[in-house]
Amino acid sequence: MRRAATAPALEESEFFPPNEPVFAGRRTLIAGAPVPVFGQRDSWPGDCLRRPVNRARAQWKLVFPADPVWNLRAREVAFAMMNTTHPVLREAGIFLQAEEWQLGTVRIVCDGLHVLARWATKEGMPRDLNAWSADDWKMFLDDELDGIEASTVSRYVSSIRRLHQFTAVITGGGLVEDPWPGKTDSEVAEWTPSGIMKTPSVTPATWWPLLRAAWAYIDRFAPQILDRRDERAEAEDRSSRTDRTSSEDNDTRLKEWLADPKNLIPVHQVPFRGQEAGTPIWAAVSLAVTGGRSSHLFNANSAGNRGRPAARREMVLSAVQSGGTVAIHGNRGADALGVKTAPGSYTPRPQEEIDAAIRDWLEDPSHLVPVRLLKDPADGPAEPAWSSLARDIFGPDAVVSVFNGRSGPCHQRREWARQAVAAGRFREEQHGELLRELRMVRAACYIFTAALTMMRDSEIQEIERGALTQHYGSPAVTSRKIKRNPSQSEVRWWIIDPVAKAIAIAERLSWHDTHVFASIASNQRRSGPGIDAARDIDFFIENVNQRRHLTGLEEIPAQVVRPHMFRRTMSIIASQQPDGEIALGIQLKHAARRALANRTTAGYGAIDANWVKEFDNQLELAAAKQLVEALKARRRGEQVAIGPAAPRFHAELDKVIEDIDTSPRFQGQIADERLQVSLLRDTFADLHLGTINHCLWKASTAECQNQLPPEQRGQAPLIGACQPAKCRNSVLTRKHAPYWIAEEDDLMETLKREKLSPPRRELIRARLTEVRTVTDRFKDQGVSI
Known part of the structure; x- marks a missing residue:
């Protein structure tokens, strides 16, 4: 049911005067910057607050609804959130945290109120929010937020609840009662946080080629590219030093x-x-x-020059x-x-002289015609860059192109140039190529830094000159932590030497006085610090794939890669290392005074579907490496294992030896350790290494599967239910012997106790008998490993 609005439009606040500075309570105001006042109705720019480098200026302000009533409500809520210790709030009985909400958080609330205001105006809802029923609030969620993720709906619910939280300082009254009493924002949105990180990872197929390509640009290509940039700048500087007059x-x-x-x-x-x-x-x-x-x-020449x-x-x-x-x-x-034309000026030439100069230049086999960027060699010859070609022929200061006209001579000259290109005598246009390569270097430095430091995009783009340092004796980089840190204080991240080199290259590339990541040139459209990281990543991948025939780099599989995905992917890799969660908590800046990690840290490090197979392959490789010595001993004719699966284990080793010795594909090759590891990995793909035995996994003969329901059997070994002495998949080597001997000694010592109950003593004797079947075989058969 829709109702017409009845309350009058209220434009002046009962609590905050129009000239009240909005950010007056902030400790980090920029000196001299204008501070918006409460009476500004359209928006409150955040120019007086330090803006993160990766935020555009248009994103650093609060924008309010056009409707006068909703406009005032949104401004009052925003003011309260930005000034949590304001006397008006204290007098109204609203006591909040001493640290104000950040501008980005308040912007989200304003956006939510903007959506609510638009829906209320469209549906003709009452101005008095307390006249809305529970069905009205449900209708808003169903109508306006249909199809939106539940986590986003939860944010809108939080925005609406600000109208209840600050009702005492909202002109005309806000929400006296919570529309959803007893429920959290997540419950209202029917969203259950799973603890599983939703940020996708970069797949291994993309991750490794991308990092290798980035490092190639940093280590191999960047020095030459930057040298070319510097040489061009010096040449342009010399050219600009001509005796010019006003x-x-x-x-x-x-x-x-x-x-x-x-x-x-x-x-x-x-x-x-x-x-x-x-x-x-x-x-x-x-x-x-x-x-x-x-x-x-x-x-x-112009109206202003007459x-x-x-x-x-x-x-x-x-x-x-x-x-x-x-x-x-x-x-x-x-x-x-007796006046001679000075260098740098253009003198018209006869057509015959121009044609002769062009033909002479094109006939020289050392001269290459500049062309635009080649997308793909299969597309055929590219079109010449006519202005660049004119400069190459008639000098760098040529001001008139002789190729772009519509006359017959111009057509003929273009045809001569195209014939040279078709014959293979061309090069990519130098200036455009240099700008592209400079951007590739910048993107490579960003990608490599983001991937191996686990820093957020905002933190990477805040890196300034001279940021490389030492932290507890190890290389580190200093930057600002933006997220959940209103003071934007400087913190340090540990890095490795290659990352330090990437940051040093980015610092040399940057023209900006303070920041490392900035536009390629100061005269570009976005000439301040900061870059569009997502576009740079796309640009890098696209150009690596397009220019593989020139660079020799491997192809990077197609995938949408964004800055936050690097943080997630490296967390997965690091979490597999010993004490990985502690290291992640420190590097991700999740560490607090009471803990070195939190629930979010575990979510970042959880393996996703993209990396499961990658780590399985690593386990297979580790298992194969441990079998190299067993293979060598088996070649000498030794027995390297015992246990129910030992005959199968020996047979597989013998098969590998025979394959190396007799297979035609290995003739003429040296059977080094790498080749042996490769063959062992393929042969023992289902080998699971263990402390007290190894498992040659085979579902049909696995004793551990008997402990599972029928529908769950045959998927993977159940390590906790393993019976090494009985299972037909069990293999034991000399490396396992100390554990079995130690258990035998322990059981014998336990049996010496006089106070053992008869049932307990019987169980220990049964276990001792089982253990001795293993230790006796170790002693009798002289296993060499």
Whole structure:
């Protein structure tokens, strides 16, 4: 049922004056930055608060609903959250944490209220929130949030509950009663946090080639690329140091040139190209005045450049009236004055001379035609970069392209260039290539740092120059922790030397005064610190795959890779190491004063489906490596194992030996340890290593499966129910002997006790008999391992 709004629109707050600074209670305000006041209705920019580098300015502000009532409510809630110790809140009986919510958190609440306001306006809901029924709130969740993940719905529920939490400081009253009493936000959203990390990992098939490609750019390609960048910058700097003059200087030079009686003004002897006889040859005068640097001193090229050239013409015409001229036939004025065109200026050439220069350049086999980026060699020859080609032929300061016209000569010149490209004489356009390679280096440094430090995107992009340091004697990097840290304090992350090299390369690449990760050049559209990491990752993967024929790098399988996925993936790998959870808690910055890790840490380190097989392969490899010595002993004819599965174990080892000795595919190869490990891994793929025995897993003969329900049998060995002395899958080697001998000694000592109950004594004797069947075989058969 829909009801029309009845309450009047309230635009002024009963609790907070319009001129009240919004962030006045913050301890970290930027000096001199404008602080928004409560009366600003559209938005509150966060320019006075330190903005994380990876946040765009448009994301660093609070935006409020257009509806006046909802606008005021949202502003009052936001103000309360940003000023938790404000006297008005204390007087209203609202006592909150001393540390205010971060701007990003308050923005989420405002977004939730924005959605609620839009729905309420559309449905004509009452202005008085207390007139809403439970069905109305349910209708909002069903209508507006249908299809949204339950975890997101939980955030909207939390935003609505702020109207109840701050009802005492909301003009006209907020929500007097909680719409969902006795339920948590998650329960209302029907969301049960599982503790399982939802962040996907980078698959092993993508992870390893991606890291290898990133390291190749850092270690092999980056030094040459950065050297090229520096050489180009030096060349451009030298080119920019030409003797340039301002407009005022040119005016002064013109006056001085006209005042010198030795200087004669060239004029047309006869009418020439629309100019009357006696008219100054303006280009010649310009070259004479500027020393050959410019022929355009008197040209009115734009609306803003008409007054000064006209005034200069008047000065010359006045001088002409006073005499001091020289009559010139045609356009040879500069030659008559003895003026040479200075380097860096362009002089028109006859078409025949241009064609001859192009043909001579193209006929030289050492000259390569610059082309645009090749997407794929299979697509055929790329189109020449015409402007670059003109500069290559006529010099770096050529200002007119001779290829882009529609005339017959231009068509012919383009055809000559395309023929050279088709013949294989081309190179990728240098400037575009350099910018692309610089971006590839930046992306490689980011990827490698993110993957091996487990830092968040915000933390990586906060790395500043000079951040490499030592922490408890180990290499570390200093940055700012942004998440759940309003003070954005500096902390340290341990790193390895290759990561330190990646950060050093990124620091050399960056033009920014403080930050390591910034745009490639200061004149780009986004010229501040920070990068679009997701786009850089996509760019890196795409270009590695497109240019494999040039770089020799392996292909990176297609997968959407985002910054937070590196943190998750490396956590999975690190969690498999001894004390991995403690290390993760410290590196992920989950460590607290009372614990070195928390539930979130375990979620990050939990193996997902992408990595299960990868670690299974690692277990197979570890098992195979342990069997190399057994293979060598078996080749000497020794018995290397006992137990019910020993004959099968020996037979498989003999098969590997025979394969190495007789198989044609191994002829001419040295059977080194790597080859042996590879064969053993394939042969003993189902071998499970153990402390007291090994399991040659075979479901049909496994004793442990008898302990399971029929529907659960045959999937994997049940280690806790293993019976090493009885199971037909059990293999024991000399490495297992100390454990069995120790148990035998322990059982014998226990039987010496006089106070053992008869049932207990009987069980121990039965176990001792079972153990001795193993130890006696160790002693009798002389196992060599």
